[in-house]
Amino acid sequence: MAGVMAETRSIVVLTGAGISRESGLHTFRDADGIWATVKVEDVATPEAFARDPVRVQDFYNERRRGLANSGIAPNPAHRSLAEFEAAFAGDFLLVTQNIDNLHERAGSNNLIHMHGELCKARCEECGDVGEWLDDLFTDTACPACGKAAGMRPHVVWFGEMPFEMDRINEALESCDLFVSIGTSGNVYPAAGFVQAARMAGARTVELNLEPSQGATLFEEAVYGPAGAIVPGWFANLDTG
Ligand code: BJW
Numbered sequence: 190m191a192g193v194m195a196e197t198r199s200i201v202v203l204t205g206a207g208i209s210r211e212s213g214l215h216t217f218r219d220a221d222g223i224w225a226t227v228k229v230e231d232v233a234t235p236e237a238f239a240r241d242p243v244r245v246q247d248f249y250n251e252r253r254r255g256l257a258n259s260g261i262a263p264n265p266a267h268r269s270l271a272e273f274e275a276a277f278a279g280d281f282l283l284v285t286q287n288i289d290n291l292h293e294r295a296g297s298n299n300l301i302h303m304h305g306e307l308c309k310a311r312c313e314e315c316g317d318v319g320e321w322l323d324d325l326f327t328d329t330a331c332p333a334c335g336k337a338a339g340m341r342p343h344v345v346w347f348g349e350m351p352f353e354m355d356r357i358n359e360a361l362e363s364c365d366l367f368v369s370i371g372t373s374g375n376v377y378p379a380a381g382f383v384q385a386a387r388m389a390g391a392r393t394v395e396l397n398l399e400p401s402q403g404a405t406l407f408e409e410a411v412y413g414p415a416g417a418i419v420p421g422w423f424a425n426l427d428t429g
Contacts, residue, residue, distance in 0.1 A: 196429030198279040201357075201364040201391075202270060203382055205286045207371025207398055211264045211416040212291055214256070218373050233346045242327045249342040250324040253307050256289055257322065263295035266370065269420035271296035277428065282360045286372060286379050288344050303351040303379065305344035314339035351378060361385040368394045368422075371415050374401035383407060396422055 206216035216222045231237050232248040255261065274281045274297060283300045285292055288307040292300050310321035310329075317333035321343075329340040345351050361367070367386030374380045383393050383406045395407040396418055404410060411418050 195365075197366050197392075197426075199360070199364045200277070200279065200281050200366045200368070201360050201382070201386065202281075202283045203286070203367070203369045203372060203379060204270075204283065204292070205370070205372025205379070207373075208266050208285075208415045208419070209264075209287055209289050209291055210371070210398075211266070211414060212289075213258075213261050214289055214291075216371075216373075218375060229347065234348060235346055236348075238341060238346070246325050246327060246342075249307065249344070252288075253322070253324070256307055261289075261291075263291045264416045266415035266419035267291045267295035267297070269423050271298075273423040273426070274298060279428070280360070280364075282357075282364075284357055284360075284379075284382075286376070301353045301357060303345070303353060303357065305342070305352065307342065307344065309343035310340050311343040312336070312339045313341060318343055354378065357382075358385065361391075362389050364389055364391045366394070367391045368396060369401070369407070370396045370419060372397070372401060374403035394422075 210216055217224050227248065232245050238245045270283060281299055283292060283297050284303055285300065286304045288302065288305050290308055308320060308322055309318055310325055311318045312331035312334060314331060314336040315334035317331060319332060325340055325342065328337045330337045331340055361382055362385065364386055367383060369383060372379065380403055383403055386393055393407045395401060395404060395410040396415065397412060398414060399412055411422060
């Protein structure tokens with residue numbers, strides 16, 4: 190149960206693949222995770238895309254089709270964050286590393302997809318970014334400029350800069366509560382957010398299935414499946 194604390198005016202929540210596990214999507218680094226079946230360097234780097242674009246497009250096409258599966262839906266953890274945000278009078282920023290669309294489908298509003306979105310595509314020729322629900326091919330024409338061969342998934346691969354870092358850093362510098370949910374803490378810059386929040390004097394909380402790589406950096410932790418622990422934690426949060 191969350192303890193009583195001084196007034197909470199600004200909250201940053203970071204989520205990772207663990208929050209979507211109970212919705213039927215795989216995490217990356219668990220025993221049954223994505224990186225157990227495919228190598229990072231084959232599908233999630235700009236070099237992989239340059240070397241074998243068909244393989245990379247196939248990888249994301251398959252995941253995009255999987256996300257469209259009718260069985261994949263927001264779970265109680267996604268929904269509780271949206272409900273909390275709607276009721277909270279202060280500033281609330283949800284930063285997700287996930288490229289799925291489950292937070293928005295649950296009703297979250299102030300949301301940053303720092304690693305991009307599976308249901309968007311980007312043209313490397315003209316920079317246009319738009320919704321994309323179909324498969325992408327190496328000769329797919331850009332709907333904006335018409336050029337083929339420049340379309341790629343709008344996701345952030347290793348070595349690329351995550352999106353909206355200025356806005357995220359600004360929120361971390363002024364938050365008084367930072368909550369990390371369902372992330373292993375392996376990937377930077379997200380893994381460093383807890384330290385930025387601590388520097389700002391924020392209370393720091395980890396809600397995860399098990400201690401993450403950075404577990405000792407958090408003041409408080411609750412361990413268990415996200416759908417079981419997140420709704421109760423936010424329902425009991427005393428914001429003063
Ligand atoms: C549950 C649960 C349940 C399970 N309930 N919980 C050396 C040192 C430091 C940094 C670097 C370094 N060398 C390189 C770097 C930088 C690099 C990096 O961090 N590498 C590390 C691996 C060392 N980072 C980058 O390159 C990033 N960009 C960057 O730094 O830019 C700056 C820059 C650019 C250019 C030049 C110089 C500087 C970009 C990172 C991009 C990450 N991309 C991916 C793929 C995105 C698209 C896709 O989805 O395919 O993002 S990789 C993958 O990992 C994905 C995820 O968002 C990300 C994080 O994974 P996440 O969410 O934590 O998942 P898991 O599986 O790891 O953890 C799940 C957790 O949930 C576990 O703890 C489970 O226990 C738990 N769980 N079930 C609750 N039911």
